[in-house]
């Protein structure tokens with residue numbers, strides 16, 4: 001149980017951390033990419049400014065004197081006249097997209113990624129008359145390469161941080177769970193000790209009440225009634241302490257015995273035992289039980305598991321109802337289902353029925369149970385490496401399914417093994 005909580009804590013912690021680191025990495029990536037692009041645009045603006053001074057309107061027409069321009073290897077400059085005709089260009093990889101004087105910023109991805117800006121060129125001496133355009137560009141390869149390196153570093157950093165946090169988280173969750181585990185163990189020990197210590201005084205009360213009732217003629221009728229009430233309450237208390245003790249023991253030391261249990265015989269015997277009780281309630285109890293089913297575990301605990309399910313089915317199924325025990329194999333697992341046509345369980349209550357001391361029927365119109373039967377059943381199933389699940393429909397019935405690992409060493413090779421035996 002604590003292992004599961006520990007894992008859940010660890011995974012929640014890692015999920016939150018992944019989210020935070022992810023958001024942080026994305027924010028860094030976006031900011032960095034934005035800054036790089038901004039710097040590139042500033043560089044291009046400066047270059048365009050200096051390149052525009054190189055275009056002059058002479059008598060022969062437009063002329064470019066590009067000697068004073070210092071270009072980086074990944075930059076290019078193009079000069080255009082007012083009709084958009086290319087007059088001159090410098091640099092190896094200029095923009096190849098068609099010139100458009102209205103588009104100040106232009107980006108192309110094929111045949112190579114380039115970003116460029118276009119500025120109008122005006123002649124100061126001619127009253128700022130527009131004489132042409134200059135388009136400067138710079139390859140985006142450098143930015144892309146820087147961002148690729150940043151992605152790898154950020155990704156690596158996030159993964160490393162998660163691994164280190166995971167290791168730290170394992171240690172932290174262990175530290176955090178230790179006091180809870182210790183107090184839970186103390187609580188279990190207390191329940192086990194208290195139930196154990198209550199057994200003897202309860203036995204004494206029970207036997208004294210029985211003795212008094214045996215010689216009832218010597219006592220008053222009203223006193224005999226009181227003794228009967230004492231005996232009945234003591235029986236209930238004894239059952240409760242036994243249940244609590246069993247729960248505490250199955251919590252503490254899961255499975256002490258590892259016998260080969262013949263599940264076929266065990267279930268068959270239970271059907272036979274409960275048939276009389278079912279007949280009194282006019283309930284049809286039947287079993288379809290596979291031959292030669294063996295599981296390894298504790299026969300007493302397994303009997304208790306199926307007894308709890310059967311007694312529930314009998315308790316919560318009205319007269320003329322039907323209860324059916326079915327078994328089947330699924331791979332290396334044995335499935336035992338106890339199906340009834342009883343009162344059923346509301347969907348909202350399904351997840352609570354395995355809680356200790358939980359009962360849907362608080363008015364106790366279906367007998368005076370404690371609400372421990374299913375908690376015990378689940379403990380036993382889990383201690384045997386199995387599980388217990390339920391499907392139910394209010395007013396239509398319930399089906400409890402127990403999965404247990406089959407005893408692989410003793411899986412039968414008999415071809416009749418998968419035949420059912422019908423009970424009764």
Ligand SMILES: Nc1ncnc2c1ncn2[C@@H]1O[C@H](COP(=O)(O)OP(=O)(O)OP(=O)(O)O)[C@@H](O)[C@H]1O
Nearest residue numbers: 312313316344353359360361369370371372373374
């Ligand atoms: N077959 C069933 N049909 C309908 N409701 C059921 C069935 N089995 C269990 N329940 C519901 O689940 C609750 C818990 O069952 P559980 O066996 O733990 O306690 P209980 O039967 O009330 O008492 P106890 O088993 O301790 O005598 C029951 O009170 C009942 O409301």
Ligand SMILES: [Mg+2]
Nearest residue numbers: 312369373374
């Ligand atoms: Mg019960």
